[in-house]
Amino acid sequence: MQAGNLVLLLVALGAVFYFFGWRRSYAVSAPLGGVRHLHSLPGYYASLAAVWCVLPALALLGLWLIIDDAVIRTNLMASLPSSIQPANEVDYNLLLNQIRNVAGGALNPAFVPAEVVAAAEQLVAMQARNQQMMSIAFVSIAVLGGVWGWSRVQPRLRARQQVESVMKWMLMGSATVAILTTLGIVLSVLFESIRFFQKVSPVEFLFGLQWSPQIALRADQVGATGAFGAVPLFAGTLLISFIAMCVAVPVGLMSAIYLAEYAHRNVRAWAKPILEILAGVPTVVYGFFAALTVAPAIRGFGESMGLTVASESALAAGLVMGIMIIPFISSLADDVITAVPRAMRDGSLALGATQSETIKRVVIPAALPGIMGGILLAVSRAIGETMIVVMAAGLAANLTANPLEAVTTITVQIVTLLVGDQEFDSAKTLAAFALGLMLFIVTLGLNVIALKIVKKYREQYE
Incomplete structure (x- = not known):
């Protein structure tokens, strides 16, 4: 059996x-x-x-x-x-x-x-x-x-004590597995990154302006040494994430305020589930939408105004990624705004404040820890996105701040470097682990910042 x-x-x-x-x-x-x-x-x-x-x-x-x-x-x-x-x-x-x-x-x-x-x-x-x-x-x-x-x-x-003891050990075991899994992931990425930095200088990786990790098989071939400057990847990641957050934060926050404070409960009952459906759409579908609809529309509009727009651009990827992230911010912000005690609203209204003033000066400050946590979670989601960038922004590692040009991100390059048969003693393959380590450090930093913000404002408003 x-x-x-x-x-x-x-x-x-x-x-x-x-x-x-x-x-x-x-x-x-x-x-x-x-x-x-x-x-x-x-x-x-x-x-x-x-x-x-x-x-x-x-x-x-x-x-x-x-x-x-x-x-x-x-x-x-x-x-x-x-x-x-x-x-x-x-x-x-x-x-x-x-x-x-x-x-x-x-x-x-x-x-x-x-x-x-x-x-x-x-x-x-x-x-x-x-x-x-x-x-x-x-x-x-x-x-x-x-x-x-x-x-x-x-x-x-004493059956209750024995059963609860077993459950305690099971919970401890589950927590230990989670901790050991995280530790294993970190150590595996760290050790491979150390091997990469033994082949490529960390200064070149962190501050180099050219990314071309193609290692030639013979010394007389073009690109025999490769170029591992990751600044273009960092810049592309930040550019697309910034565009996405410019779309997601205002729309998500305003929709959360409307659903929590202004919408009738019948409207809220069907509007919130429809909005959260966006979170269940596969990212490859967003990628198709960006590549087949948004990118051509942006290019056509730009050319009609005399602008040079690439067929794959950071703007197209960022806009669609922002649409994808809206439910993350909206749902979390709606939950924390709804959780603000009704007594705080009633006290503000009793003092003569309007509903708008109550929202701006009482509700939003009280819900700020959860809102900031949702925004930083959305930033981490944007930094880690791959499919939309591959299909809408391209693979070109361009160092530019122009959203109309093609760029690439860290996650896209990780996928590119690890596709197919690879030699794990080559700097080209090991570069993926170095990029993964940088991505891990950035997301960890965002989580630490989120925790500090939540702790600071929670102490202030509780």
């Missing part, structure tokens, strides 16, 4: 032992006069029985899946005849892949030696036995654990 089917079976077994634990808690409490004589509520006893069924079986399954492939591989290669025993690690991997391809049906057995075909048949048999043994062990542990948990249901058992 496959691991996914075993997990589904475990869910069913957990539900069964939950029911049995619940019934047993009522049974053991009946002679005492009812469930009020139990130390914990019946649901805790039922949950404890389900926990003893589920957790040991999951631990066994995880451990089994970690080691079973290595055990099968070791036994299989040790059983091969001496005539085809690999001489080195490369031959070992090639032979193992050949056996696996024959066993999986990806390689015709007629094109390989008979020993390899026999080894593939042996591999299939070993995998079948492994699946059978894993299923038997898994179900046995689940049932035995459930029976053990069910048998422990007694009136004086």
Whole structure:
């Protein structure tokens, strides 16, 4: 039985032992006069029985899946005849892949030696036995654990403390996984970036004005040394993000104020969901819209006024990206404006202020921490956008402040550098990690600034 089917079976077994634990808690409490004589509520006893069924079986399954492939591989290669025993690690991997391809049906057995075909048949048999043994062990542990948990249901058992302790450790484990995942991402990017900076000077990367990471194969070819000045990428990222925020912040904030303060509840009931639909549109759809509609319209309008407009421009990408970001700002701002206590509004109106003055001088300052947090979140979203820039702004690394010219961003270049087969000892490929590190530092800085702003104004208005 496959691991996914075993997990589904475990869910069913957990539900069964939950029911049995619940019934047993009522049974053991009946002679005492009812469930009020139990130390914990019946649901805790039922949950404890389900926990003893589920957790040991999951631990066994995880451990089994970690080691079973290595055990099968070791036994299989040790059983091969001496005539085809690999001489080195490369031959070992090639032979193992050949056996696996024959066993999986990806390689015709007629094109390989008979020993390899026999080894593939042996591999299939070993995998079948492994699946059978894993299923038997898994179900046995689940049932035995459930029976053990069910048998422990007694009136004086501190089931609530035990269940809450298990939940605490599960939550701690989840938090640890999140922390370790973040740490792994940071370290992987950092180590590869250090390798890049061993090949390219950090001064050239941070302050260079030309980006051309194409490394030639021969010294006599053009661009043999490459150029890794990332300033054009930083400038393009900031330019497009600035245009996007010029669109998203006013529109998103004003729409949030209207929905929270002026709109009738019936209008709000259908207008807010329609506005938030924009957040669910795939970015590639925005990219198509920018490339096929907005960019030609901007070019035609610019040419009618005698301006030179590129077919792919920062303005087109920024405008469409701003439309995409509107729901982020609008939804967050609407939530924090709505959360401002009604007493603050009533006090302002009682003192003679108009509704407009109340919004400007009471509501917006009180909601400013959440509004700023939403804006900085939207900035991070704009900096990390890729598809719209690829389709509407192009790939040219131009150092310009003219929104009518083609530019590129950090994320687009990361994708470009890592597309296809790459050599991870080349400065061209490693440059993607250096760009990723810079992007991580920028977004981290924005989050720190957002936290400081929220903390400052929250202390002021609470």
